[in-house]
Amino acid sequence: MHTILLTGTSGQVGFELQRSLQGLGTIHAPNSAALDLANADAVRDVIRALKPTLIVNPAAYTAVDKAESEADLAHAINARAPAVMAEEARRLGIPLVHYSTDYVYSGEGEQPWREDDPLAPANVYGASKLAGEEAIRASGCDHLILRTSWVYGVRGKNFLLTMLKLGREREALNIVADQIGAPTWSRTIAELSAHIVASRPDWAGVSGAYHLVNSGTTSWHGFAEAIFALAAARGDKVPGTLGAIATEAYPTPAKRPKNSRLSLDKLRETFGLVPPDWHDALKLSFTELPA
Structure with a gap:
């Protein structure tokens, strides 16, 4: 038991x-007051006090546009904290186990990216996440870097909840x-993360980056x-018109990948x-x- x-x-x-890892060990989940990820010394102190047998780090600075003007904070949380871990x-x-993006x-081309393709982030957020990955690889620890994309859920701020809100408010x-x-x-x-953790009695030979x-x-x-x-289908109000536009028609402070x-x-x-x-997950x- 971990x-x-x-x-x-x-x-x-x-x-x-916090729910999916139940049964795989005792979970210690300090809040931001107990674990300030922007403070490298605090991260180290928490780990040394707890002496965990597994670290799972989904925490990140994810304000992509804001990162362009808060590069130091983005790097503190996305690069320095994972480096200490x-x-x-x-x-x-x-x-x-660490989560990336x-x-x-680079976001160019049309072919699906493979884990060993060249890494070339086009914005500050991407650069901060890459710096975190590189620090983990350089440390020599056993690790999984799970790169994901377009994450949504039924809480927090995400595209699904934004669309549902705008659908109630706008006709187009x-x-x-x-x-x-x-x-x-x-x-x-x-x-799937829990499946991976449960299936690994040891981590020999699997360290590296994976897409999830x-x-x-x-x-x-x-x-x-x-x-x-x-x-x-469930009776919610939705827009009468849903137009399709190009990236260039919706400028943002941070460059977004097309691929x-x-x-x-x-x-x-x-x-x-x-x-x-x-579709099935949605x-x-x-x-x-x-309701």
């Missing part, structure tokens, strides 16, 4: 992990249609269409896991929404 240090339980993935994991001889790639919406990726339910990430997203791809416009179809496709081959070949299609997530 003694698990789990960060970020107020976030979408951390909330789900990895150093302590190596010192303790324990594994680290498709933003570590315009949604970007030339960025392609996999909408990924936070529950899918947590459940729902299967299939769509655009943000296609994701919105699917959300509103399910919302309308967020992530290959799932390595996840399947290493762990025998095939994430459900994003339908299941709707059963968790308040």
